Amino acid sequence: DIQMTQSPxxxxxxxxxxxxxxxxxxxxxxxxxxxxxxxxxxxxxxxxYDASNLETGVPSRFSGSGSGTDFTFTISSLQPEDxxxxxxxxxxxxxxxxxxxxxDIK
Amino acid sequence: xxxxxxSGPGLVKPSETLSLTCTVSGGSISSSxxxxxxxRQPPGKGLEWIGSIYYSGSTYYNPSLKSRVTISxxxxxxxxxxxxSSVTAADxxxxxxxxxxxxxxNYFDYWGQGxxxxxxx
Numbered sequence: 001d002i003q004m005t006q007s008p009x010x011x012x013x014x015x016x017x018x019x020x021x022x023x024x025x026x027x028x029x030x031x032x033x034x035x036x037x038x039x040x041x042x043x044x045x046x047x048x049y050d051a052s053n054l055e056t057g058v059p060s061r062f063s064g065s066g067s068g069t070d071f072t073f074t075i076s077s078l079q080p081e082d083x084x085x086x087x088x089x090x091x092x093x094x095x096x097x098x099x100x101x102x103x104d105i106k
Numbered sequence: 107x108x109x110x111x112x113s114g115p116g117l118v119k120p121s122e123t124l125s126l127t128c129t130v131s132g133g134s135i136s137s138s139x140x141x142x143x144x145x146r147q148p149p150g151k152g153l154e155w156i157g158s159i160y161y162s163g164s165t166y167y168n169p170s171l172k173s174r175v176t177i178s179x180x181x182x183x184x185x186x187x188x189x190x191s192s193v194t195a196a197d198x199x200x201x202x203x204x205x206x207x208x209x210x211x212n213y214f215d216y217w218g219q220g221x222x223x224x225x226x227x
Binding site for chain 1: 166
């Protein structure tokens with residue numbers, strides 16, 4: 001099984017701040033990684049696929065990078081509507097989600 | 107634009123079988139474009155993929171749940187279903203149905219709104 005870890009588990013930042021979340025896989029998954037946003041009471045929404053590709057319609061302040069075992073998700077300028085929990089997900093071997101990172105406004 | 111809607115009992119007794127259905131609209135479940143699957147989320151916790159099925163019946167299951175899970179497709183009703191046997195309180199969760207791109211089996215793009223299933227006597 002491929003295990004996914006994320007850090008931090010939660011963070012508070014000010015509007016306009018740059019926010020970075022990291023995701024680590026327990027083994028090399030190439031670029032087989034996606035990022036989702038989940039707002040309270042809602043289903044997750046795909047933001048980034050294949051580690052760095054922005055899903056259609058997703059604002060350009062969201063970005064992703066990395067390959068192998070280490071990945072980064074960035075919000076370049078945090079907006080109030082970005083308050084959510086963010087999950088990474090690998091698909092190199094079936095499908096596993098990371099534990100999530102909760103993002104709040106300071 | 108695909109739309110998915112989960113339905114089923116919100117309360118299941120321990121040791122019984124949880125049964126949910128996902129109704130697909132805006133497209134055909136016989137489409138070669140998608141696998142159809144289930145993902146769950148215990149209250150306040152993270153996401154766990156349960157399994158996915160192609161319209162032909164080909165399935166992938168989470169190894170940790172495989173012995174208790176059956177996913178099936180009903181093309182005549184444009185629906186697919188989840189059965190999880192021998193449930194315990196640990197199976198209490200919001201259950202989502204979601205699509206998976208068949209050509210690459212990579213990301214979940216369309217999701218239902220989710221349905222909470224509580225396991226309790």
